[in-house]
Amino acid sequence: MRAARASLCLHVLLIVASVVGAFDPITTTVMVGIGAALTRGIYNYLHESCDSRWIAFNSTGLEEDLRTQLFGQHLASHIIGKAVKGFMNTTNPKKPLVLSLHGWTGTGKNFASALIAQNIYKEGMQSQFVHVFTSELHFPHAVQMDTYKTQLQQWIKGNVSNCPQSMFIFDEMDKMHPGLIDSIKPYLDHYEKLDGVSYRKAIFIFLSNAGGEIIVETALDFWKAGRSREEIQLKDVEEALTLSVFNNKRSGLWRTSLIDKNLVDFFVPFLPLEYKHVFQCAMATMRAQDMDLVQATTIADLVAHDLPYFPKGERVFSVKGCKTIESKWEYYT
Structure with a gap:
């Protein structure tokens, strides 16, 4: 995003530079000034600043x-x-x-x-x-x-x-x-x-x-x-x-x-997560990989099921929550 903004400013400068060569020295000075001002304006518009264009609560x-x-x-x-x-x-x-x-x-x-x-x-x-x-x-x-x-x-x-x-x-x-x-x-x-x-x-x-x-x-x-x-x-x-x-x-x-x-x-x-919540985390990860629903559901279930839970016998709450899902899902594909 920031690289794209810098690229745009550079593009404007190059355009101005290519145009000013066709004018006499006085016109060239004016054109360079206009180009610099235009570039500053674009930079200020695209560069993040502490105002309502960049900070607005949704x-x-x-x-x-x-x-x-x-x-x-x-x-x-x-x-x-x-x-x-x-x-x-x-x-x-x-x-x-x-x-x-x-x-x-x-x-x-x-x-x-x-x-x-x-x-x-x-x-x-x-x-x-x-x-x-x-x-x-x-x-x-x-x-x-x-x-x-x-x-x-x-x-x-x-x-x-x-x-x-x-x-x-x-x-x-x-x-x-x-x-x-x-x-x-x-x-x-x-x-x-x-x-x-x-x-x-x-x-x-x-x-x-x-x-x-x-x-x-x-x-x-x-x-x-x-x-x-x-x-x-x-x-x-x-x-x-x-x-x-x-x-x-x-x-x-x-x-x-x-x-x-x-x-x-x-x-x-923040409450400890249950299986259904870990499954939701895994499903969100699978959707981000553009998997079809059947495959995503199968893998999400495997990932969520294999994580450790407590109390040991009842397996109610996840020990690690959703922490390791991002690093483990590929193991099941």
């Missing part, structure tokens, strides 16, 4: 994507849809939107983040205004904590200064060094401006496996009681999840002031 699109693509996550879909819609439709929010997504691997946390980005930014996750931090890549060494804190503050301040509607995604929060995330606490608070910069239109999303055990326990309790997973509500898990994350040294949010000061707007639980 409320209906997000709601539909969460409903039809985020399998088995009725609770997360509802919370995320309401939270993002409420925030994006507020002209002057009082603070940034802060979401903390929790659950075992393969349940859809990264995918949900991508759906949010796709329905806000024209470029989706490829947008220059969407920034992803991974603990093991960006903050690997505990001895460099002070350096990381300074860098993180500078990165966020610089990017929000460039575009107030920036999105920051922190993956692998459960692997983040305790105390690091507190360095950005002022940016998540209710301040109108800090050093001349307003952070109120930014979005911060934390992704973590921490708290997964509490969520799984809740899902198991409902299953053992013969109740549908769709009956699980936020009140059934929110308090226990928050306490678990706050008191877990490996959560990345251990004893953090973000929780203590109620700066996280929603702790979003």
